Amino acid sequence: MTAARRSRSELLLGFAAPVAAVLIALVVASIVLMISGSNPLDAWASMWEFGTRLETSVDAINRAVPLYIAGIAVALGFRMNLFNIGVEGQYILAALVATEVGTKIDLPGPLHVAVIVLVAMSVGAAWAAVPAILKVTRGVNEVIATIMLNAIGVSFVAAELLGRWDSAGQDTRTADIGESGHVPGINWLLEIFTRDVGKGRELYGFLFVAIAVGIGYHVLLTRTVFGYDLRASGANPSAAEASGVPSKRMILAAMIGSGAIAGLIGLPDILGELYHYGGDFSQGLGFLGIAVALLGRNHPGGIVAAALIFGYLDASSPILEVEGDAPREIVTIMKGVIIFAAVVAYAVTERSRRRRQVAAAADAVPTTSTEIGANP
Amino acid sequence: MSERGLTDAALPGSPGRVDLAHLWKQRWFRWPVFALGGMIVLQLVEWIADPESEELLSGGQAGAMLRWSVPLLLAGLGGMFAERAGIVNIGLEGMMVLGTWFGAWGSVKYGPVIGTAIGLLGGALGGLLHAIATVSFGVNHIISAVAINIMAPGVTRFLADEIFSGYAGGSISQSPRVASFGSVELPVLDRVSWLTIIAFAFVPLAWYVLWRTRFGLRLRAAGEHPSAGDSLGVNVYRYQYAGVVISGALAGLAGSFIVTELTGIYREGQTNGRGFIGLATMIFGNWRPGGTALGALLFGYADGLQLRDRDGVHALLLVGVVVLAVLALRRALSPKRTVVEVGLPAVIATLIVVWYLLRDTVPPTFNQVTPHILTLVVLVFSAGRLRPPKGAGQIWRKGEH
Amino acid sequence: GDDDDDTTAPADTTAPADTTTAPAAATTAPPAASAISVGLVYDTTGRGDQSFNDAAAAGGDQATAELGVEFSEATPNADGSNRAELLQLQADTNPLVFGIGFLFADEINGVALANPTVNFAVVDGVPTEDPAPNLALLLFAEHEGSFLMGAAAALKSETGTIGFIGGVNVDLIKKFEAGFTAGAQYINPDIEVLAEYITQPPDFTGFNSPDRGKEIGLSMYDDGADIVYAAAGGSGGGLFEAAKEFSEGGDSKVWAIGVDSDQYNIVDPAVRDYILTSMLKRVDVAVFNTIEAANSGAFVPGFNIFNLAVDGVGYSTSGGFVDDITGDLEDIKAKIISGEIVVPETLA
């Protein structure tokens, strides 16, 4: 087998796993629907019809943008074998503080947004630094620490901050960020290609930030020495250390970087649609980010696909209820099955890939070793 | 509590001679002394903080402590069984969610006793899924568990919509009222649920099973050194399956307990992160049943107190100071002392005293996260001393090691 | 979490015969052919929450039955991320769109501005910006209803101590506490009112923690309260359990007060005898009235206040436990309506 052919077949195998996962999810969901007395074909047909409308696509992409950023935040930790379960707490706290700062300042447009973004990233980074510091100084496991810090961040720190603020309407929440702090929609981008997407829908301008984050993540990890060090540290910490990578500093860097990206997760919604932090702010994106990163195998391209799948499921499922085709909750089951099937499929394909490489390497080596050892 | 399960559990020393140092080494002796000491400290604090709080040592608070500690205890024991077999289970939360739904459904249909058993099975089902992924397919333990945690609420919501919506009082997010398991009147604690008693009976039972039976020895071997077990003909996979399924079953039982004893109803989202706290409880207990029970009681105490008596939590700060002071003192007296080891608890204790004096109450949100903060503090001070099973979290494949 | 503000009320029991409020519906149903279609967007739990969303659904069902309107429903993702999208989806096909719950306030205002030919209504919501001209704000005087609950509790209490449990410490729920405390003190200035909130925002699990509701209830009863009022959504069920358990513990009989709908008729028979009364908040009436008005071309944008005067809030008498004090309560109610008593919306 030539290298090119093998890498093509490996690529195919890489795609086969997630596709299989989605198919399995479809089958499982169909069976569940049949048992519960709905017609799965009707359900999929109306989800498909609805999902392919331009408006739904905009919704799906808008949903995918924060999911994507969350996926990248989680993936950055994963690449170093760090399980940053704390993305959840980091982004909520970051969104809260950044929004509050955003309401207090008044700067020209891009600057205003830039300050909010910077504050959000700093807060996310700072909150992620806590488990990182605990890990490197005291050896505290980051999974447990971040789980605890999620609760502490949201319940204690956030509430203590929020408790001092004015409220608006019936909700307890921040004031609105001024006009200059809004990120304008980018429907013009769609209008280049097609008709007006219609009233009430704006493609998030934050899409560009998400794309930039993805590219930055990829370049950093695969093209820089720092990224190499980071991956080495994840792949084999003691070997990395012997190669001159200070593992503690890498843990700090990866966690803080992950937290800084996590700080951005809430901003597409806040700067593009809500303009405040309150009860209508979406919680739980951090955990979904874990799912998205898993499904996307920590690869920036894979995470795009994963975020879009989840975005589409979320954006097109309401039609099931509106049309009365099926319980909307079927989508939650589908998501769960997709993730589960995907991680199992990845484990299986990874093992088979390994086996084939070993066999290939063995092919290249004569079984008798006596003639090895000539002087180079 | 040492790891040497087989040796230090030996019976009390030679009769006729009272040797305090020797007695102190015996578990049966140390525990009551700890308990007594704890009560004296609480009494002192209550007396100092008077008249802020009467709840630190009241019967109502004791009952609440027991109630609130049970789900954490069961989850903690569950986590212990899985990790003792080498499989990390942060999917306890999801399995507990399954337990709440199945427990409620079973109770509605067949009464609380059978219902509880069904809840247990529901959790075990989640455990089985985790075992299939991690043991049979070699999926990373954290990843599989996260998938289960995401999937479980979706499944229960769907099931609730399909089944509970058909009952009067039921809906997509809740069940009809569920009867309790029944309780017994005890002194001081008032009414204690039978299920609470059963749950605490699991503590010695778990110890006995793990350290005194063939099953337990093999299960622990699977978590310490699976290849060793394998080389002696032990079917490692089977014991890992057993550990994770038991783990799920205990988490499911915890879910059932929340439904039948703590609230009398299934509500979506009711587990509220207890699976994670259960895991912290296990770590707190150094992967041992007695320690896990202690951790669960501590967290249960904090939970109960913050609900029953907010001022009590304020007074409890003083207890924290006492504990930290003792810790700092012990460190200072030990030969291995370092500035950080002694200084850190001392500094934190001082900060807490300052806070105590400056404010009359702790902010309500602080109450909500006391167990979480406590967990972090424990980890910060003892992470190096903890002794998790060697193989926990590693993916073991037969014939690849 | 479940961010609805109130508790349990299934569709079929929202207008029981023995409540003090009368259905405000007109009885003449116009022919179905001319009826409008209505789009409804619930909050995250959706229809079947036995609470707020169900009350709104009941109004819609009533409109379907009596007016022949057709209505379609939608529920946001569990994390509430697509409220605006769903409002827009409904606005694409329906001339009248509802958003159920205060969390819709700003988003519905935005969608209303973008769809000037569609009418919108939001329950409990007040947007930060000026409301759009095609948006109706359906608001309730919960403090007035809670005032009656406070008065009832004070009249019935034998220990001189009563309790209030709020789900989440947000303004809407603080309004309940303010009215309740004022009502109790109106009857007995020396009364002691224990008050606790289960969680603080942004943690909204306090509306969904019957376990914590029960524990707080038990501790309030332990501390001498004999009547406790819960404005805590799904956590309220825990309070009823606490009342039952404490009463059966052999001490004295204690009471709970329900909220939103007539909970005596909803809860399991095992606990209904501990529900003294319930504060009624007629979301179903508000929804039905709004549909009816729009259907006949008389949609009223802006503030629509549902207070004691229009029976938008009230109290229930099921079980007959407050029969001995209905005279007093009616008296107070009249005074509130007449303006003689001014109920505060915030704590003194």
Add this chain to the structure above:
Amino acid sequence: MTAAVELQGITKRFPGVVANDGVTFSVESGEIHALCGENGAGKSTLMKILYGMQPPDEGTMSVDGRPVHLRSPKDAIALGIGMVHQHFMLADNFTVLENIILGSEPSKGAGVLDLTAARARVEELSRAYGLDIHPDQVVEDLEVGERQRVEIIKVLFRGARILILDEPTAVLVPDEVDELFRNLRELKANGVTVIFIDHKLDEVLEISDRITVLRAGRTVGTRDAGSVTAAELAEMMVGSELPSPATGETTVTDSVAFAVRGLTIAGDGGRAIVDSIDMTVRRGEVVGVAGVEGNGQAELIEALLGLRHAQGTIELDGTDISHWSVRRRRNAGLGYIPEDRHRRGLMLDAPLWENAMLGHQARSPNARGIWIDRAGARGRTEEIVERYDVRTPNIDVTARALSGGNQQKLIIGREMLAEPKVLIAAHPTRGIDVGAQASVWNLLRQARRDGLAVVLVSADLDELIGLSDTLVVMLRGRLVATLDPARVTPRELGSWMTGAALDTGDAA
């Protein structure tokens, strides 16, 4: 005498490798039978098959004259076969007793352990065979030799009459080896059949009755120990004369490349792990560090590399580098061949070309500024593969796919091509076969000729004596002797390493 074990035509294939190729092997009851062969010859595989851990693809087995079919170690145990593995199979956290009874627990019924009976049985066994162990000790606290005894008791506890030992002497110092051999003779006297694998031919000749040699998965032959010489055995194993690590003439120059002064690493209990070490390495010189494992060699290396905090000074070409970071030291010309290539040397699941830049990732040709230079790095990898004869299909396979010897050559290649001034080599030939070993030795000799200064830590005494220009002995963290490799014998060296020579007052 009947044959205790009779293997006929055993074949076992792994992907790309035929580990056993029609092996025939027979062991008489009550004898000590050695199994020899170079790395990868298929010895362990054969024994795993005999122990039921791996099913053979072809062939038949009989035990005590009866044909058997083994599905798992359980079956083998039932037939009285026990195996002590190359890597100990002991749970550190368990007591000796727990480790021993695991899998064959005496029970009071209903699965309840009968610990009293078990303890009595273990004590009886340890008396009967002169194996000194304490059932209630935790394995963590045991020395290597004690652990091995636990492993042996573990096998005897199961009533084994046929005992398999896979490279039991690899981890032992000479005295411990003597102790082990005493135990084995005791076992033999009690009628136990012993099969053991060993690479050291003098040991093999000393203890065994008969010897079977495997080569490339085939049986070469079986000889009586009394009628064969080491040279003959070696020829059977490799098909030619055994390569030796001898260096030839000296290349030591006068210029000091590496100097260590007063290097000290503080330990936990107040005692230093590494205690005021002085060492000088000149260009072209190999300084061999001998010592029983656990006497501070590993820590010394870590300190030299900057992985561990230490007092004292380290000078590289006259510059004090003792406060430099690991990366700075490595960029300044400190090469490193790690003792455990999987732990310290490779990223097993990363492609070869990424492995080939590990340790040199921040410098040319692998990087330009902060950017990775992919073309440069891949080019360098191709060069390593070619010049150091790394057998691989391409440079994109993962390191895991390579055999141990090829992995080692990749590591040596990457260190050599980076042109180090000082090379720190820890056990550079550990676990690789004789052929690859010879090539590693050649590479080191070559580098030494080119003026490289080498610090060589090894447990292989022949290798140390053969390659070093100067030998130092490390004992409990201190350098206790400096020896001339030209004059010292392995046995003398061994007595220095264990401290025996210190007591008898031999001078350095």
